[in-house]
Amino acid sequence: MARRPRCHQDDPLTVAQQRLQVRKTVSASAEAVWAVARSFCGSWHPFLEWVKAERDDNGRLVRVFKAKGEVAIYRERLTYFSDTDRELRYCHVQGIQDVQSYEASMQVHAENDSAQIEWQAVFEAPEPRASEIAQGTRAVFEAGIQALEQA
Secondary structure (H helix, E strand, O other): OOOOOOOOOOOOOOEEEEEEEEEEEEOOOHHHHHHHHOOOOOOOOOOEEEEEEEEOOOOOEEEEEEEOOOOOEEEEEEEEEEOOOOEEEEEEEEOOOOOOEEEEEEEEEEEOOEEEEEEEEEEEEEOOHHHHHHHHHHHHHHHHHHHHHOO
8 A cells, every 4th residue: 555645744634643552461361362362353352343354465364344333344464473472463454544554563461470461553644533543543452452351
């Protein structure tokens, strides 16, 4: 996907880069949390109406999903996966209106008998849309972490 050129500062559609991180320590073990979270195309997230796996033209894994109560179809491509590090990274391909780039990662760390889940995103979009995307992303991450806490 080609990147659009950045807007000028005096342009009302100035592009804003947002960084968002949600981190929580949960009572479940890192192994139990990762056993669920590692399923990039799994239906474990409570906001999903449905999800399926596809391959893009280069054979890379893409999850395609619809969120409950929305019309948009979303596509996210897996860009990194490691069972050893308990980490996955992905980028947005389709679905988030007005986003110019969106990269996210999730990592699960062991902390004694519990797990710390860290989910973060960096994205670019024009304001005020960037702030709206940040609010939606935070809600998605928090709901996902709450679901993983039940692992």
